[in-house]
Each structure stands twice: as structure tokens, then as C-alpha cells.
Amino acid sequence: MSVTDLFAVLGMPAGCQLDRVLLDEQYHKRQAVWHPDRFVNASESEKMQAMQHTSLLNDAYSILKHPLRRVEHLLALRICESGEVVVGKLEPGFLLQQLELREELERLGEKRDENAFARLRQTVDALMLQHWQLIEAGIAKHDWCNAHLCLQKLQFLHKLQEELNHLEDRWLDN
């Protein structure tokens, strides 16, 4: 299966890091040409194509501006280009660590403790940073297997981070 290069769609250099100001600029420049508002009086087929193209632009923009989804896309693209079949299994040690972190989160859900919450967030943030760097290194070395494995871990950590935000929101609301 082929993967559409969303970096190319928005005229951005492909990479884990990206220049956000340039991304906004490139996206707006293309939207200014293809937005359906520019095709209100055009033929049905032109309207349809404008709509499909702007949908693609919107998709590309929302994926590239989100760091995790950007890396997911980059890696999918690179693996697809390489033609390699990538398999990898998360090691038990990582899964065990995840369980512990989740148990801690659950405890905090039952009993509010801002200090423990801050410590948990710090741990998760540090783990995320570490895996980010591993992915970047993996991609640089064309080590797709390791990069892919680290991405899977990063996805776990990202979910955990979202749940942390969720809990914090709940505290803020009350």
C-alpha cells in the first residue's frame, strides 16, 4: 500500500522536527488558492476537486502540526519507501513499567495529590523525551525496526499523557 507524502503536499522538508511558522505559511498559501470559497461560481467538477484538494491540505496540516502524528506519518512513509517488513514486540519490562504508571494514575484519580501528580508527569515527560530521541536516531540510521518499536512505546506514553491532562482538567473544573 502506498502512503501519500503529506510533507510534499504542504511543501515541507520531511523530518521529525519542523518549522511551525513555515508550515502555517505553506498551508495558508495553498488554502488561499484551493479553498471552496474560491470556487463558489465554478463548475461542479471544479468544486468537487477543490473540495477534495483542500480536504487533503487540512488532513496534512492537522497531522504535521501534531508531533506524534507527524512522526507516525514520517516513519510509515520511510518504511513504505524501504519496502522492508517491520516487526517488533514490546519487551515485558516496558509493559510492566506502563502498568505501574497507570496504577499510580488510578490512585491519583481516587485521591487528589498535586505533588504526586507533578512527579508522575515529570516521569512521563522524561520517558517521552527519551523515546523521541531514540526514534530520531533510529530514523537517521535507517533502523526502522527500532524506530518503530520506540514509536509504539511513544504511543503508549502519549495516551498516558492524555489521561494525565484529563485528570488535571477534572481537577480544574471542580
Next chain:
Amino acid sequence: MVLFTIAEPGLGRARQVIRRKRAAGIDLGTTNSLVAVAREGKAEVIADVHGQRLLPSVVQYRADGSHVVGSDAMSPVADATIITSSKRLLGRSRADITYQLPYVLDASAQEGMVRIETVAGPVSPVQVAADILQSLAERAQTESGGELDGVVITVPAYFDESQRQATRAAARIAGLKVLRLLNEPTAAAVAYGLDKQLQGTIIIYDLGGGTFDVSLMRLHNGVFEVLAIGGDSALGGDDIDRAIAGWMQQQAGSSGMTIEDYRQLLQQSRAAKHALTAASTTTVTIGSWQTQLTRDILHQLLDGFIETTLKACRRVLRDAGLTIADVTDVVLVGGSTRTPRVQQKVQEFFGRAPLCSINPDEVVALGAALQADVLVGNKYGDAALLLDVMPLSLGIETMGGLMEKIIPRNSTLPVVRAQEFTTFKDGQTVMTFHVFQGERELVSDCRSLARFELRGIPPMVAGAARIKVSFQVDADGLLEVQAEELTSGIKSSSVVKPSFGLAEHDIVDMIKASIESAAADKVRRTLRERQVEARRHIESLQAALQQDGDNLLSADEKHKLEQVMQELAVAATGEDALLIERLTESLNNLSRDFAGRRMDAGIKAALAGQRLDSLGDKL
């Protein structure tokens, strides 16, 4: 008037005499409605013959079948029913109406559909909206000296699919061509952005008569980008009036009011609310009973509502990943933001004085007029770019009554998303899709939008079929869903119709009724619509041919296009609507390829001169 003349094919440039197109922006409000027209980048609200700019969104239906719209409709007469705030019933079901209304809903109506009982028979809220739209359109037509080429109608950003569809249906019944449904806060931002050169990260706080919207936007170099929206499509000044009325009923110990008594009580509540903007206390009465309504009591009644609105503000900031400190300005929109308590609370929350330099009642219509002028084709070039989002998530029901979200809320429009599903029984040949909108986990807590089936799936073992469900939402926020079985290519699709609004045949009936007094009118209207459409088509194709015809088409292809175009041009001056339709269709088919090539060329041109110039080949 000659719109343009067609030159002989091959004689080169066609001579075109194009008149300025007539467009208007309409703010169809719960309490008041307005229409504005833009000229040379300046928008103006159109007043009626008495100089009134606001048209009360009130329609009076009379036993003789006639109806009156606006201020004249507010004073009760014998044998008439007065309908107010009907916007809140648009696209809603009876189950949504949990509060007391100053009129009666038709109990005999079909399941789910709201109709209002009047002395002239049951009336749909869509019809009421259509009557208001028509009255506004007449104002704009008188002002601009002829039939309108198109309108932009604003809707609350938090309106869901059924409410948007109902608004479109109302415009159709009123005989208006809708260029775009525009979210009210976005329209307000356009007015501030273009008129006051406002830039930055802006909160638009829009508290109207019946709806509350909050939009977080980024305004930068002519780009109006909505980052997140939130709100409540059933919270507004009306609720404040009802709370005041409820308080009075409770204080007076009165119960069992007639519909007319309650309508007057609501009117009195509104007057008292307005009086307390300046005064600290005002007298209210029910019959012989009377008491003082003080500002303090009003504030107690208000604070709960305001807190709900501020919660929504907090949520949009969170959705966009921003904090109050990132907000550079707060804009107030909607009549209810005149309430001093609302202004005070908003100021406290955001830590800055809100902007209201453009009249909060008029700002939405003004912005809509500016955008209508651009969309109808009067102004191009450096036109503003509006990037709006989906207010609520869209998804389908999966096993166990769960909501599987396919398009998350706050996705920038237009958007196309697909997801694959599979069969859960061996040999299953039919799959039913139930489309929902909302944020909750269970579909029973979300709004049902449409249901459709994919039939003829080849029998396979459970889990082997690959069914791709695609959601497509256009720039108006309107949804189309398609399902396709990938191994066999069997397709089924559905344009979402308002489940709680009106069926297509109801709308067609109303359109018929609205012009039945002159049946010939309808034929003429259809003919004229087709003529205009054909001409517009030729016009845009001609421009395209002039620009790219020689580069992108072979001589033969170009000749064919020009031939059909010429036939259509001749037909468009005649009276045969069917012929015009047929030729428009063939021209459309013929030009599809050309349009595709132009798009590709355009993408290449847009990318040329950038770092990735090799990219053009890939696209």
C-alpha cells in the same frame, strides 16, 4: 440587461459586460434578524421603510391564510397566532423542547417532527424561518434594485447537522440561493478583521437570544482561522427571560396561566431585564400583584447561565492547547452581551476589557454581507480566507451502541475521512449504518442524523468483508456519507437529511405552496435558474479556456468544448428548460477532464519557485 455576449468560436476574446452581482448577508436570529449589503468593502445594515434596522423574528399567522412578519406581528389581534423564537425549534425534535413555550406544538404531527399549532393550521419552524428570510430578502432587493444573486446566511457555530439542513431548507423555500452558511462568530470576526483591522488570537463571545457560541480564532494577514469552537445551541437571552418569568410566577404564587398570559409575562420579563441595564430596580406585575425586581435578584438569576458560558470558554482554550494569557482580544457579539453583568463577568474571566465597538446586534450581519460580496464574485484577489471547523464530532454506531468517531470536533472544513469496518456474521449481505453527532461515548447520548444500508455484500465469513465508510463535510458543514465494500466495489450513500426536521417531500410541498398562487411562476423560476446557471458555467469555462485552453487541450478537444458551449449559449437565450439542463450536463461532463488538468497545472504553479520544485511531477 445583457449579461454578456458570446463571440463566435475562434474569434478570440468574448466581449463580456458583467453587471455587479447583488448579494446580501442575513443574520437569522432568535429574537431579531437583520440583512446587510456590502459595497466596495463597506457593509451596511438595510433598514425597512420606517427606518427600523432590526426585524423582530416574529411571524403572525392569521386564520385567512395570510401572515405578517416583524414588529407588526407582535401586537395580538383576533384569529391569529404569534410565533416568536422559533429558531430554537429549527431541526429539533419534540423531545428537545423541555421548557414552556408561548404557543402550542402540534400533537398530531409525525414522530419527531416539530410543528406549531396556529389558527391557520400546523406550521413548521422551517416555514417560519422561510417567511422571515423572505421579508429580509425583500428589503435587500428594494435597496439593491433587483433580485439577489445569492445570500450568506449565518448560523450559530454550535448548530448541528439537522439545524444547518433546516436553515438551508428554509432558504430554499424562500427562493434564495445560499452561497454559504457562515458561522455567526466567524462572521463577526470578519467584520472586526476587515473593518477594524483586528489581528491576533481572539475570543468571540456570542450570546444571542437563543444560542451561545464561543469561538477561538487566529486572525493574521487576511486569514481567519478558527482554532476551536464551543457553546450551547439552547442557551441565550430567552432563558434569562424565562428565569425572570419563573421567579415572578413563584413570588406571586400564580399558576395555570394561559398561553397569551405567558407570552405577555415573557415580554414583561424582557422589558424588565432591559430596564435593569440602566436602573437598579424596576417594578413587575402579574395581574394586581406587583413587586420590585432588583439588580441583585437579576444577578442571582443570571450567574448560573454566565458560569455555563465561561465553562465553554475554558473548554475551547483547552481544545486549542492555549491559555487565557494567549488571548489578545475578546469580542462581544449578540444582544445579550449588552447585559452589564455579562460584560463584567467576561472581563473578570479574561482579565481584559472586551471589545464591542461594532454594534453587537449588527456585527454578524455586517460580516456576512462582506463575505457574501466576495463569494458572489464581486471581489477577488486579496480576499480574506476563512478556515472554519466542525462544531461536533461525527461518527457511526458500532457494536454495543458505542459511538465510533470518524470526524472529531474542531476539524477544519472541508474534511473527508474514511474508516474500515467489517461484517460480524458469516454470510452477512446487508450492513446498516447509523450516523450520529456528538461527543459522548454512547450513541443514545448523541444525536441521530441518518440511517442507511449497504446491500448486496457478497457472502463471506465474518470479518472478511472490508467496508469503507467515508464521511465528507463541505465548507457549509453539511455531511455526506458513503459506504463501499472494497472487495466487490458495491456502494451506497446518503446525504444527511434532518431526521427531526422535514422530509424532502415536505420541503418540496412548501416550495410549491409558496408559489402556488402563480403556478407559471415556478416554471419561469426554474427556467431562469437554469439560464443563469448555464451562463455562469459558460462564463467560467470561457475564462478558463482563455487562460489555459491552448496549453492544456488538443485542438480537437478545444473545438468540441467550444461547440457544446456555443449550443448551450444559444439554448440559454431560449425557453426550453430541459434542453438547457441537458446541454449544461454534457458541457459539465466534457469539461471535467479539462478542470482536472487545470487543477494539476495550478498545483504545479503554486509550488513553482519553492524548494521542492521537483514535487510537481509527483502530484
